[in-house]
Amino acid sequence: MMNALSISNLTKTYSDGFQALNGLNLEVSRGDFFALLGPNGAGKSTIIGITASLVNKSSGNVSIFGADIALEPERAKSYIGIVPQEFNFNVFEQVQEILITQAGYYGIPPDIARPRAEKLLKLLELWDKRDSRSRALSGGMKRRLMIARALMHEPQLLILDEPTAGVDIEQRRLIWKFLQDLNEAGTTIILTTHYLEEAENLCRNIAIIDNGNILYNSSVKQLLSKLNKETFILYSDQAILSLPETSIFKCHLIDKMTIEVEIDSNINLNNMFELFSESGITIISMKNKVNRLEELFLTLTRSQRKNNAK
Numbered sequence: 001m002m003n004a005l006s007i008s009n010l011t012k013t014y015s016d017g018f019q020a021l022n023g024l025n026l027e028v029s030r031g032d033f034f035a036l037l038g039p040n041g042a043g044k045s046t047i048i049g050i051t052a053s054l055v056n057k058s059s060g061n062v063s064i065f066g067a068d069i070a071l072e073p074e075r076a077k078s079y080i081g082i083v084p085q086e087f088n089f090n091v092f093e094q095v096q097e098i099l100i101t102q103a104g105y106y107g108i109p110p111d112i113a114r115p116r117a118e119k120l121l122k123l124l125e126l127w128d129k130r131d132s133r134s135r136a137l138s139g140g141m142k143r144r145l146m147i148a149r150a151l152m153h154e155p156q157l158l159i160l161d162e163p164t165a166g167v168d169i170e171q172r173r174l175i176w177k178f179l180q181d182l183n184e185a186g187t188t189i190i191l192t193t194h195y196l197e198e199a200e201n202l203c204r205n206i207a208i209i210d211n212g213n214i215l216y217n218s219s220v221k222q223l224l225s226k227l228n229k230e231t232f233i234l235y236s237d238q239a240i241l242s243l244p245e246t247s248i249f250k251c252h253l254i255d256k257m258t259i260e261v262e263i264d265s266n267i268n269l270n271n272m273f274e275l276f277s278e279s280g281i282t283i284i285s286m287k288n289k290v291n292r293l294e295e296l297f298l299t300l301t302r303s304q305r306k307n308n309a310k
Contacts, residue, residue, distance in 0.1 A: 002065060004031075004032065004064065004157045005028040005062075005157065006026075006061075006063045007047070008060060009059065009061065010062060011057070011058045011059045011060055012046050012050065012055065012058050012212075020046040021047065021058075022212040022213050024209075024212065028188065028205075029188075029205075032188055032204060032205055033188075033203045034189065034206065034207070035190075035193065035199035035202070035205070035206040037192070037193070037208050037293075037297060038208060038209035042209045042211065044209060046212075047209075048082070050069075051064065051159065053069055053076070064076045064157060065079045067079065078155070080156075080158070080159060081157070082159050083147050083150045083160040083163055085161045085162045087146065091134050092135065093134060094130070094132065094133060094134070095126060095132055095145060096118075096121065096130040098145065099149055099152050103116065103152040108152070120151055125144070126144055139166050143171070143175065147163065147178070147179075151182075155187070157188045158179075158188070158190070159190045160179075160190070160191040161191075162192060162194065163175060164198060172195075172198075176201065179202065191203070196293040197293070200224075203220055204219060204220060220293070223293070223296055226296060227295065228264065228265060229264055230265050230288065231288070231289040231290065232261045232263070232289060233261075233287050235284055235285045236257045236259070236281055236284060237257070238282065239256045240253060240256060249261050249272060250262045
């Protein structure tokens, strides 16, 4: 099956001599929900810029659903929708008109664009703002408008650069649900994000990039399996008088009803719960102490930088 995105030996050196990408290779399958993670300056935005033909590559090849961006730029562009980090629409233009104008750039006539805009605005809960000027929208509404605009020509690949930056929790969840539904309907999605919880919740596959190189490219599940230990916070519904004595995990009380547990990632959590139950402790809820993906990301990037320093 043809990949949604294929990148081979991609390099980018800017005019000041900074090398943003170093012979990078990356493939994203059709229908995937893919995350590209890395610190600021790692090369994520450069990859997106080159893929969208907004940044000129130094060397290498990039193709979108088989269309080489250098040989077939118009066909390649027709396959993708881009949601950049910065708001870049006309702040004095009405919301619905922004979408209709965008459709016109792809040769979509108003009689098709209007119902398409209506559908997207309703799905993204912006329909009641359709006649408002975009400058009157909240930050979260502007993010959703950017997504709607990118989808007006019904691209097969949607690329989002920090899609929920500056968005509150409620609106972030709304965007997540919309993107999940869009992906399930067949649209391939690639996102960059600093909210690593976002990648863990939304994406099936992930690449971690640093200093213009791919450190790891695998499924989220496989990457998380690299964590040797996990730390959980457990909550009881009653005061805890004593903790079980065990070599399976380490634990201590945070307060009378809260336990912190450190456990090897290969240990079945049911065994942990059974031990607490046998000790007369009822656990009513739990959470990870830290974001697992964030912990892994820091481990991988630090290890890579130590190797580079040798």
